[in-house]
Amino acid sequence: QVQLVESGGGLVKPGGSLRLSCAASGFTFSDYYMSWIRQAPGKGLEWVSYISSSGSTIYYADSVKGRFTISRDNAKNSLYLQMNSLRAEDTAVYYCARDKGGSYMTFDYWGQGTLVTVSS
Amino acid sequence: QSALTQPASVSGSPGQSITISCTGTSSDVGSYNLVSWYQQHPGKAPKLMIYEVSKRPSGVSNRFSGSKSGNTASLTISGLQAEDEAGYYCCSYAGVSTLGVFGGGTKLTVL
Numbered sequence: 001q002v003q004l005v006e007s008g009g010g011l012v013k014p015g016g017s018l019r020l021s022c023a024a025s026g027f028t029f030s031d032y033y034m035s036w037i038r039q040a041p042g043k044g045l046e047w048v049s050y051i052s053s054s055g056s057t058i059y060y061a062d063s064v065k066g067r068f069t070i071s072r073d074n075a076k077n078s079l080y081l082q083m084n085s086l087r088a089e090d091t092a093v094y095y096c097a098r099d100k101g102g103s104y105m106t107f108d109y110w111g112q113g114t115l116v117t118v119s120s
Numbered sequence: 121q122s123a124l125t126q127p128a129s130v131s132g133s134p135g136q137s138i139t140i141s142c143t144g145t146s147s148d149v150g151s152y153n154l155v156s157w158y159q160q161h162p163g164k165a166p167k168l169m170i171y172e173v174s175k176r177p178s179g180v181s182n183r184f185s186g187s188k189s190g191n192t193a194s195l196t197i198s199g200l201q202a203e204d205e206a207g208y209y210c211c212s213y214a215g216v217s218t219l220g221v222f223g224g225g226t227k228l229t230v231l
Binding site for chain 2: 035037044045046047050059061096100102103104105107108110111112
């Protein structure tokens, strides 16, 4: 069965950095585009970043462009999000999600999420 | 890119039908048949309920249906059940410059 397990969240000071990881299993990871999506406490979902199956094509939301870097290691079945220059407004649960093949911005499997708190 | 517009809340009694709207623009909902809907129970990850406007993933009840007219997509839940009480989010592809945008979410209460 498809599983996505995020890790790496925690408490970080404004301006600090954090690296999130997402371990994938139960499917051929290298065949699928992947995304990071976040949800601030009590708020809605916000798409953050998207990476193609090979890693050659990457997109970011304007709110994180220049600060966050998405990457993947297909040999390790893992997705990453390097977050730098963190701000209070980056506080959220971060989900990794699999893009349903052949349908942009359609996320058919999600991890359980990892909480990132940016506070002094 | 602004979020898609959804009503903050809707409610219905068991057995009734409800519809949740999702209004975008000609740059997103109106231009692509790539609208998806997600159900989220408190403390849980979202679950895909509808994709490509009106398609249901395997395992999703046929009580859930989707449609689109112009810049507005809609999710209809028929035969409401207590377990349908949750948050619902729409999402649309918005082209290569923005990629995608979510709606603000709608809380469904089953009375």
